[in-house]
Amino acid sequence: MSGGATTPAGNGPADTVGADRILEAENVSKAFGGLIAVSDVSFAIPRRSIVSMIGPNGAGKTTFFNILTGLYKPTNGSVNFNGRDITGKRPDKITSLGIARTFQNIRLFATMSALENVLVGQHARMRAGLFGSIFRPPWVVREERGVREKGRELLEYVGLRSEVTDDLAINLSYGDQRRVEIARALASDPQLLLLDEPTAGMNPEESGRLTAFMEQLRDEREMTILLIEHDMKVVMDVSEEITVLDHGEKIAEGSPGDVRSNPRVVEAYLGSQGEGDAGSSETASSDAVRGEGA
């Protein structure tokens, strides 16, 4: 696997849309007993794009994420990553193939330092085993030094102040924890990054910065990003394509403009939530054309 080489970012992602798909899920279903959380969802992500998955609470978005990353085995359907069938593979295998994720409710290793968290993220890219760890031959020493250096670089890249790299994750501010979680995901050199509500709990300014950061990841690191997000402004700003789930089913997909005007989406996603919410999403829609955050 070629970990994010840096080529000049000039050609827009639009070039690759439709042609080269990094991930394809076909007819994926997941049932928990009688409850069908995801029903027959087909879905593809163009390489080097940012796409979003939206839907009301309980629509099955996170379940779908968990299927892609191997935490759940789909009841039906298949998932292909880089043309390779990854359906039902173990999460760590999928990570080493190049998919990384963050969690909706931050799941850092709370009593490890920020740096150690990022080191765990590099697990799949390291070789030291039991005997290597105990006897520490020179190559292990070099490897350890290398991953620490890379860990610090990543933390700097996501904007964590260097004074707190060795602080325990639990002692970091909420925003910093989000940063560390993204750095930890980046540490496995993913080609596809899955972000589960990354802007939850952020103010508009922070969300805007994160939006810019996602674009930076796509352009500088040639990464593909799949986003679950409730903040409509972020979604409309950053997404090239949007998929809408409701009650486990895909009810719409397309460009932000298409999705926004799709009556089924308005009904399922906005209509059910009363006038206030619909109004605010109206604002989001009109803001969507603007560039970076407020």
Added chain:
Amino acid sequence: MSRLRGSRWVNLGVAILAIGLAALLPLFFGKTDSFMNNAVLALAYVVMALGLNIVVGFAGLLDLGYVAFYAFGAYTVGWLASDFFSKVNGGEGIHVFVEGFAANLPGIHLNFLLLLLVAVVICAVVGILIGLPTLRLRGDYIAIVTLAFGEIIRVFAFFGDDITFADGYKLTAGRQAISPVDDVDLPLLATFDSALDLRPYYWLGLALVAFVLLVNFRLRDSRLGRAWIAIREDEVAAASMGVPLVKTKLLAYATGGALGGMSGALIGSYFTSVNANQFQFGFSIFILAMIILGGLGSIWGVVVGAILLSYINTYFIPDVFNTLPSKLGLDFDLTALNFGIFGFLIVLIMVLRPEGLLPERRRRLELKEGVGADEALVEVRA
């Protein structure tokens, strides 16, 4: 307080100082002083506790059957360093790098370094076998399975004299001890003699402690150690970050088991006998109590806990406080209450200082701030 850096050189310094001082200790005591006897046992228990610390302290897998590794380590020397299989090689015996008395005895007799190696390999394999059925389980259920395994192995040892194979070879000697087991024979050194001089055993125990300390420290600050801690904290997140759960957990069981086996081999040789009654369930709890007392996951804490509990067991209860009941006008033997006393100490520690005497920073946080409480995901595949 929240920082985790800069402790490496401190640890190295403390280790060198402590082991250096400990190495001088026998010079102040007689060759067969009872202090030396207690000290050898304490060192063996430190090795064992540090082994269990990898499974329970680092990886967070509660193992209540650790006595199994003591048993396999001890039976390794019972089988391979005594006249137990006296008929092998036509009664001539098999001898590998052994000198002195044992070299002319029937049965299998291996050099102690080989015995250690065999014990390590056997116990690593047993560790994996015990670990396999626990992989899909969490917390309490792991404890139940390991407890049952420890008990199965004890029962096999206990009734091993009824299990015969091939030419009437028995599995164990059951309640009768396999005895005498050879004294330790190391290359370049004269054969030890536990009847005349305990000091070589002490230094051997200390060398094993030094090795196991190195293993603990190095593993803790390695790719594998971080993976163990990550699994302990959040299995789902760890797997999603590329940590293979099955392999990583099995490596914890294998490593912990291997160190327990080393200690078992040392104790077997030191007692020069191996007896099925040694492998009671209570022993697993005894070792577990050491690491809880000292501080789960804290390497120095575990060392302190093991020495403390070992001396309470071999010195304070039988020698120092044993007259206490009669002074109070009561008539019983205090040693009969030893597990009651350990239990009381654990309760005391849990109430007053749940993180242990010398807690690990992480663990202190978990207990003080409720970090890392496990929320189960519906379906995590190991």
